[in-house]
Amino acid sequence: MLKVDCVSVNYRHVTALQDVSIQVEEGKIVSVIGSNGAGKTSLLNAVSGAVKYQKGQISFKGRPLMTKPHRIVQEGIVQVPEGRKIFAGLTVEENLIIGTINKAEFPRRSEEIYQLFPVLRERKKQQGGTLSGGEQQMLALGRAMMSGPQLIMLDEPSMGLAPIVVKQVFKFIKKINESGITVLLIEQNARQAMGLSDYTYVLENGRVKMEGESQALMKDEGVQRAYLGVQ
Amino acid sequence: MARLLETWISQERMERFMYYFQMLLNGLSLGAIYAIIALGFTLIYSILKFSNFSHGGIMVVCAYFAYVIQRRYNLNFGMMMLITAAFGAVLACIVQYIGFENLRAKRSNIMLFFVSSSTLGILLQNIIVITFSSTYYAYPAFFTPPFIDVNGFTFSVSDMIMLGISAVVILGLMFLLYRTRLGIAIRALSMDGDTVKLMGINVSVVVALTFMVSGALAAVAGIFCGVNYILYPQLNQLVFKGMIASILGGLGNISGALYGGIMLGVLEVCFNNAFGAGLVPVFSFVFSMIFLLVRPQGIAGKYVLDKV
Ligand SMILES: Nc1ncnc2c1ncn2[C@@H]1O[C@H](COP(=O)(O)OP(=O)(O)OP(=O)(O)O)[C@@H](O)[C@H]1O
Ligand SMILES: [Mg+2]
Numbered sequence: 001m002l003k004v005d006c007v008s009v010n011y012r013h014v015t016a017l018q019d020v021s022i023q024v025e026e027g028k029i030v031s032v033i034g035s036n037g038a039g040k041t042s043l044l045n046a047v048s049g050a051v052k053y054q055k056g057q058i059s060f061k062g063r064p065l066m067t068k069p070h071r072i073v074q075e076g077i078v079q080v081p082e083g084r085k086i087f088a089g090l091t092v093e094e095n096l097i098i099g100t101i102n103k104a105e106f107p108r109r110s111e112e113i114y115q116l117f118p119v120l121r122e123r124k125k126q127q128g129g130t131l132s133g134g135e136q137q138m139l140a141l142g143r144a145m146m147s148g149p150q151l152i153m154l155d156e157p158s159m160g161l162a163p164i165v166v167k168q169v170f171k172f173i174k175k176i177n178e179s180g181i182t183v184l185l186i187e188q189n190a191r192q193a194m195g196l197s198d199y200t201y202v203l204e205n206g207r208v209k210m211e212g213e214s215q216a217l218m219k220d221e222g223v224q225r226a227y228l229g230v231q
Numbered sequence: 232m233a234r235l236l237e238t239w240i241s242q243e244r245m246e247r248f249m250y251y252f253q254m255l256l257n258g259l260s261l262g263a264i265y266a267i268i269a270l271g272f273t274l275i276y277s278i279l280k281f282s283n284f285s286h287g288g289i290m291v292v293c294a295y296f297a298y299v300i301q302r303r304y305n306l307n308f309g310m311m312m313l314i315t316a317a318f319g320a321v322l323a324c325i326v327q328y329i330g331f332e333n334l335r336a337k338r339s340n341i342m343l344f345f346v347s348s349s350t351l352g353i354l355l356q357n358i359i360v361i362t363f364s365s366t367y368y369a370y371p372a373f374f375t376p377p378f379i380d381v382n383g384f385t386f387s388v389s390d391m392i393m394l395g396i397s398a399v400v401i402l403g404l405m406f407l408l409y410r411t412r413l414g415i416a417i418r419a420l421s422m423d424g425d426t427v428k429l430m431g432i433n434v435s436v437v438v439a440l441t442f443m444v445s446g447a448l449a450a451v452a453g454i455f456c457g458v459n460y461i462l463y464p465q466l467n468q469l470v471f472k473g474m475i476a477s478i479l480g481g482l483g484n485i486s487g488a489l490y491g492g493i494m495l496g497v498l499e500v501c502f503n504n505a506f507g508a509g510l511v512p513v514f515s516f517v518f519s520m521i522f523l524l525v526r527p528q529g530i531a532g533k534y535v536l537d538k539v
């Protein structure tokens with residue numbers, strides 16, 4: 001469904017990605033793991049059109065992807081950014097409105113979101129900035145879902161959340177996937193990510209170092225030592 | 232009881248009351264003009280984070296545009312305002328396209344936006360100087376009688392009408408910002424432009440529309456300034472009143488701009504009555520300095536000011 005082919009991203013003097021190729025099959029959950037500065041966010045932003053890539057190609061459903069961020073969302077790819085990036089001064093409902101690209105769909109989609117995350121319905125008129133971290137992550141997920149995406153990309157959804165809340169968030173990600181939406185999951189929390197996903201890429205210093213079926217990769221000694229904390 | 236009331240509302244008290252009431256009304260109507268300037272100025276500051284001095288240029292061009300079309304087509308006040316507001320919206324959109332579109336695409340330094348906006352402001356003012364020379368023009372008297380008399384106190388009809396229109400314009404703007412999708416997008420853009428993009432919103436369109444709203448506000452303000460004073464090319468300098476008002480209110484804060492404008496207008500009228508017109512700028516300046524020392528974040532601001 002999504003094909004990133006030999007993409008390189010440079011920021012002035014820093015090379016963030018070098019000849020990175022990944023592929024996301026429709027209906028699957030694919031994870032990308034890597035430590036700080038590996039280039040995970042740069043990869044998502046290249047797909048989202050938020051950063052320019054100097055080399056390579058990105059295609060979606062067999063066609064080259066648009067370059068403008070808002071067109072990419074209209075095409076069906078949406079991102080839940082790192083650190084959630086809730087609009088703190090907007091209410092929960094207004095945050096959902098921002099996520100909607102087709103006004104007529106707002107009532108139906110917001111109803112779906114409120115059913116999935118009842119806590120958001122209770123907080124509808126509350127400012128986004130006053131929500132707890134977990135609630136903000138749910139709002140970020142909900143806001144992204146409002147566009148009716150075919151592929152949702154999540155940038156470290158577990159960041160800064162308590163383990164029990166992380167579990168909850170991952171459960172929601174699974175639910176979202178089961179509703180037919182393809183998921184590209186970026187995580188530092190390798191164990192959780194690999195446990196959830198079908199396929200995993202390991203990103204290191206801007207390159208794909210390893211890839212494979214998540215279950216198989218979890219048994220790899222190198223991955224265990226570097227990312228799963230096994231001695 | 233009746234006698235008590237009668238002595239309480241003695242002639243003297245009545246006069247005192249009327250005096251202050253008149254002063255308040257004058258202050259509010261001047262303050263509403265400042266607020267409309269400040270709101271247009273702040274709208275752009277809030278989304279692009281720079282002080283848009285081309286706003287003054289748009290104000291002055293609109294004020295003259297209104298004069299010309301009014302003479303040419305003999306329009307009434309309302310028609311003149313509507314057409315000029317539309318013109319101001321288009322003009323601001325053009326200014327945005329010429330002055331800022333490229334800078335935005337290249338994510339240029341804020342300083343360049345500032346330079347570009349000042350240059351465009353001066354350019355617009357000079358277009359007026361060249362076209363109309365520096366002679367003064369005045370709108371015809373729209374309102375007859377120009378004053379109404381209550382118990383020996385005169386109230387300016389134009390002041391009251393402008394105050395009424397300002398209230399409608401401000402309420403309309405608040406409705407736009409807080410009740411419509413465009414308004415929510417504008418507010419989101421003012422909080423985090425990068426994320427707005429990722430949510431599928433075409434930022435260029437929102438920016439262009441924000442400029443149009445700001446231009447329409449500049450048109451209203453320009454006409455009001457022309458009615459209040461007279462038409463002269465340096466009318467654009469009133470943008471500084473808007474800027475002071477928006478700083479008092481808390482730079483980049485929409486409701487702050489409103490409060491700041493009204494406060495500045497009321498204060499200026501009070502200073503004017505107390506110390507005479509000549510000293511008003513001095514007192515306003517001193518007041519602003521003291522106010523900002525006490526409350527650097529402005530009336531409604533949450534954050535400490537960054538560079539102007
Ligand atoms: N806007 C930028 N300008 C310059 N360099 C950048 C920029 N964004 C990222 N980089 C650099 O690119 C490299 C990759 O950064 P990126 O944010 O993609 O990593 P990451 O894997 O998402 O890290 P983290 O896990 O900390 O979020 C880093 O060395 C970073 O310093
Ligand atoms: Mg990152």
